[in-house]
Amino acid sequence: MDEDRIRIFGIRHHGPGCARSLSLALEDWQPDCILLEGPPEGESVLSFLADETMVPPVALLVYAEEDARFAAFFPFTEYSPEWRALRYAQEKHIPLRFMDLSAAVDFAEERDREKEALRLAAVAEEQQASGASDVPPGEGDPAPEEAAASEEASAPEEDASSDMPEPSQEPDYPRGSELDELAALAGYENGEAWWNAMIEERLDGLELFEVIRDLMREMRAERERSHAGQPERERRREAHMRTCLRRAKKEGFERIAVICGAWHVPALEADVPARADNACLKGLSRMKVVATWVPWSYADLSMASGYRAGVHSPAWYEHVMRGADMEGRAVSWLTMAARLFREEGLDCSPAHIIESARLAGTLAALRQRPGPGLPELYEALQTVVCMGEEAPMRLIEQRLIIGEKLGHVPEQVPMVPLQKDIERCQKKLRLKPEASQKLLDLDLRQEKDLERSRMLHRLQSLDIPWGTDRREGGGKGTFHELWQLQWEPRLIIDIIRASHWGNTLKKAAEACTKDRASRADLAELVRLVDVALLADLDGIIDDLAERVRERAALATDTLELLSALPELVRLARYGDVRGTDTGMVLTLVEGMVPRVAVGLHAASSGLDEDSSRPLGEALRAVHESLRLMNREDLSSQWHAALRRLIPEESGVHACLRGLATRLLFDDDILSAEEVATQMGLALSPASEPEAAAAWLSSFLGQSAMLLMHDDGLWGMVDAWLAGLSDNQFTAVLPMLRRTFTGFSAPERRQLAERARRAPRSSASAPVGKDAWDEARAVLPLPLLRRMLGLAAEPEAGR
Amino acid sequence: MTMAEEKNGASSRVLRRHAEQQFAEELAELKKADTRPRPEHWELSPWAVCTYLMGGTLENGFEVTPKYIGSRRLMEIAVATLATDRALLLYGVPGTAKSWVSEHLAAAVSGDSTLIIQGTAGTSEEQMRYGWNYAELLAKGPSRNALVESPLMRAMAEGRIARIEELTRIPADVQDTLITILSEKSLPIPELNEEVQAVRGFNVIATANNRDKGVNELSSALKRRFNTVVLPVPATEDEEVAIVEKRVREMGRSLELPAEPPALEEVRRVVRVFRELRNGRTEDGKIKVKTPSGTLSTAEAISVVNSGMALAAHFGDGTLRAGDVAAGLVGAIVKDPVQDRVIWHEYLETVMKERSDWKDLYRACRNVD
Known part of the structure; x- marks a missing residue:
């Protein structure tokens, strides 16, 4: 290796110390060509670096054209040595090349693996289907293999979103046990701490790279001694890098700067014949890939996000990069922490900060560090300001150690049309993508908020989870929507994946929803109608409605209809807040109610208790929603249908009959006398005790009020209970118990008290309309009026 | 002066x-x-x-x-x-x-x-x-x-x-x-x-x-x-066992107890009982147990083992056995005679009884009641 033409700088990917030293080194060495570890596809978008709206952290995104699931991110921050190199090359107008192996190769490999996994899974399934019996479960059991296969199949997706940046970046900055051992020898907690103190947080210059190289040489040698060499992928990558280096030399560059992960330095220096490298790289298949820039965030840069080449403390590193000397760095960081604490309403005076700085300094001295590093500052803050508690420190962790910074890329960067449309919407609606969590309260009566809500719903329907709907279950608070927003850079991948549905947000959402509808059952269809209304996808609403109608007509399962109905009614009632046309939903409801009414009897007869329960739930919900709708014509059909369930001859299980009786009684369709008759019949000694108890339990439902305050009912229940023989009583006891435990404790106590005095009070006059004491009833009226804000006092009394 | x-x-x-x-x-x-x-x-x-x-x-x-x-x-x-x-x-x-x-x-x-x-x-x-x-x-x-x-x-x-x-x-x-x-x-x-x-x-x-x-x-x-x-409670069982063992050894020396320093196994069992009751779940994380009203600190574990050693030295054969520990154990855990007793019995019957190699301790604890 001719030293005078090539210099290799081994770095850690996001290391401020490395970045500083690299800047110095480049100035010093004045290269005429830079080779950088990175995907060659990225070279096509390097020109955007010149744009001043390009603000790190940003990432180079490379994805396969045919399927955006295969994607890789290569993040850069201001303190990434690579970023410095990119900037340098651009300022000095010297050629810069990415020399890593193309991401296209990785994608192709992943794709093949995935296909293979699918094939294996299919084979396994076939085996299972054909000969489950003749395969002994122990040996040929395909399940584990299948599980493994499917796991692998889903792996690329995970890769794409998390640890991609360089899929096997692990060894670049040696993090393994070797470094930890070294750190332990030097008296540090772990390798990370040692590397930070020795490399990143120092302020010295050029000889750094010599040291790193020697260190890596030792480590690689050590690893080769203990393990069996490098994995295949690594060898290929290094072969490719060497090939690039050779090509650059051949082109006649005189001063070549090579910048790569520290781990690779010895491999690039090694003297390997070109032939061997070529052989290693032969016959690799590739996918067609596209490269672009996307904004990135500190949160995604941190190790905690699953990015394996990430760093523990992005925001701290930024501070390290900016800060001057160690003392000043510590003080300014503590001051930032103090401001943050104060913003959040925690006590933190300048005196606290002075004390923290002193403690951090003393701790550093005690640990024989040149100055306080992050651990010392963290501990000092926790001890001095937070009374030793952990919880307030999370704030520091989140804001000052990891950080919430989000980068920006120029508008001209190639984007899929959908992404452009989304950004246009974001701008128009003033919804800035931010890395921190934000709660958004939308008032749907405002035009702008309504538009925002629509946009968020559209994104949600495309599975782009920027916002999560914090609406509390359904109906309440219809003017307001609460959204929790948090932008993550990897949403870009979701957008690119959704982009094949259409070029604008609305079109894409419509197409996607429509596609889902073609495979949905009735309940899901109704949910999609809801989504379509919320997102204002008016282009497909008619289509969806048609489908609902179709499915409803074809539905043989009344339960399915019953469960879809309440949601539809809700839509019909509340939709108008959003200014959408709900006429079509109303038509749907109008069409479905008769259908349900007709099918109800058939659907509920001949069921045992267990299958009647869900039906009962559905009945209750439908009843409730129809009552809210307040439409005479629909209600009367429904009531008639319920009435048909009541007689014992209907063949319907007692629990549904009891429920129907109760529902009709509530709506004043059945008079008290009729109910008394039904109850008498149901609870008469001739009925089976279990059936009688089931009837009673569903009739009484959740509340004991009816029983407590209606003497007629009370007497009937009381008489029925008293008339049971010992055996019968024992049989119904569990049922009764179940009914009564549904009541609250005070209700039960009141019932029991009433039961105790029942023999005497049963003779007393029933509490009826006659017992109305007008003089007393008038008393609370003024107060009520005040509470309700009714100013004028109408005629007193009734 | x-x-x-x-x-x-x-x-x-x-x-x-x-x-x-x-x-x-x-x-x-x-x-x-x-x-x-x-x-x-x-x-x-x-x-x-x-x-x-x-x-x-x-x-x-x-x-x-x-x-x-x-x-x-x-x-x-x-x-x-x-x-x-x-x-x-x-x-x-x-x-x-x-x-x-x-x-x-x-x-x-x-x-x-x-x-x-x-x-x-x-x-x-x-x-x-x-x-x-x-x-x-x-x-x-x-x-x-x-x-x-x-x-x-x-x-x-x-x-x-x-x-x-x-x-x-x-x-x-x-x-x-x-x-x-x-x-x-x-x-x-x-x-x-x-x-x-x-x-x-x-x-x-x-x-x-x-x-x-x-x-x-x-x-x-x-x-x-x-x-x-x-200062946190000891993070792991091993750490806590180390603390108890060390302190017991030192105190045994200063109290001049003739008993042998306790077998690690006995100390470990005491520590485990304490930890499990304190954390509200068994060490393997599989069974939930109720937590008694006392703090069940490491210091108390130390004193349980210590008093066990004194018992063993003066009334036993000089070796710490389950019976010597049991009395102290019950005394340290049952601070409230009604509630804690229920919790302790539940622990005895559901956790301790199930451990086959804890039979002696289980029996000894039953005997104390």
């Missing part, structure tokens, strides 16, 4: 020796080997104090035993705090070695752990500052001779570490006495128109306990003068 006599005299006869007496040799060795800069009036450098607490091997091969088993970083923070002019507050649930750490810190830093004020509801201002020898006062009027110094005052004058135990048990108005002392580093004596100014090396280590939160909550003015180090 008497104090000093006691210190130099037959310290082997006392029931419990001070840290600086018990570990005198270690302290001396450390002092010899310690070449690092020392803050004024410190017996050792901060580094050496850490080594004294955490244990280690000196360059000359001398082995320093660990006093605190747990996170080194916490001890470093504590020592660093003493080197600044803020006072140190050790905070934690009962039995997390707060007083233990405080004693050893004082012993290592100023070679004297006896300047101590025990905080109680009855602690008065005289105990914190100074009192008067009334006979002297009446006879000769106010003078330095008539003054009775508090340990705190002595520490200030001599540049040593003063210890305050159970700070939160001291009434709030008395606590406030500390504010001037900690911020001005001086203690005025208006009667004599004098003051005692703290000499370098003076500092205060206070301990307070989580469970007593709200008894006499520290005022924020006072809080601001303390750096707080929260």
